[in-house]
Amino acid sequence: AQSVSQHNHHVILSEAASLELGCNYSYGGTVNLFWYVQYPGQHLQLLLKYFSGDPLVKGIKGFEAEFIKSKFSFNLRKPSVQWSDTAEYFCAVNGGDKIIFGKGTRLHILP
Amino acid sequence: DAGVIQSPRHEVTEMGQEVTLRCKPISGHNSLFWYRQTMMRGLELLIYFNNNVPIDDSGMPEDRFSAKMPNASFSTLKIQPSEPRDSAVYFCASTLGAGELFFGEGSRLTVL
Numbered sequence: 333a334q335s336v337s338q339h340n341h342h343v344i345l346s347e348a349a350s351l352e353l354g355c356n357y358s359y360g361g362t363v364n365l366f367w368y369v370q371y372p373g374q375h376l377q378l379l380l381k382y383f384s385g386d387p388l389v390k391g392i393k394g395f396e397a398e399f400i401k402s403k404f405s406f407n408l409r410k411p412s413v414q415w416s417d418t419a420e421y422f423c424a425v426n427g428g429d430k431i432i433f434g435k436g437t438r439l440h441i442l443p
Numbered sequence: 444d445a446g447v448i449q450s451p452r453h454e455v456t457e458m459g460q461e462v463t464l465r466c467k468p469i470s471g472h473n474s475l476f477w478y479r480q481t482m483m484r485g486l487e488l489l490i491y492f493n494n495n496v497p498i499d500d501s502g503m504p505e506d507r508f509s510a511k512m513p514n515a516s517f518s519t520l521k522i523q524p525s526e527p528r529d530s531a532v533y534f535c536a537s538t539l540g541a542g543e544l545f546f547g548e549g550s551r552l553t554v555l
Contacts, residue, residue, distance in 0.1 A: 366544075374548075375547060375549050376536075376544075376546045377546070378543050381543055429493075431544050436486065
């Protein structure tokens with residue numbers, strides 16, 4: 333069965349710090365990979381996605397993620413976070429029948 | 444496109460009352476998902492439909508919950524009777540194939 337694991341449940345950083353959020357998945361076949369962001373009081377919005385091609389994917393607001401097939405990982409990164417990045421981040425995997433979400437990582441940026 | 448449309452945005456009701464949440468997916472999408480989100484349990488998949496057919500309802504918590512999708516442009520999630528522990532934000536989302544999921548703005552339910 334598909335599963336998605338996000339290692340960090342709660343992350344606190346200062347502005348300008350670098351960010352990396354871990355995501356690992358388990359699925360035997362070809363997958364599409366996603367990162368979603370949920371700002372306080374809002375719905376989930378797509379941050380970036382990987383379907384095929386270059387494993388380094390660039391998304392909105394300076395975020396990027398790298399698909400490493402051998403490690404079943406799709407970690408999210410940002411070189412310098414801002415206070416406005418305070419939100420919850422969800423990794424998701426779609427193996428063709430349904431999308432499975434990780435439990436989310438709450439990111440809190442200190443001004 | 445207007446995106447995924449949910450109604451009502453907010454509902455406050457008393458325990459025992461019937462609650463109906465509605466969702467209009469993005470036109471052309473063939474899969475629709477209902478999620479529930481709470482602080483304690485996070486984001487939970489309740490049920491999803493493919494081409495209007497329920498595929499997996501294993502996340503529906505109890506018989507008090509039911510969902511229907513009578514056509515490609517409308518779905519309902521019903522709770523009868525409602526209980527305080529059903530208080531949550533309920534999200535509807537739609538997609539085409541294995542593409543990205545588009546979420547509605549959610550229905551915030553409070554059961555007193």
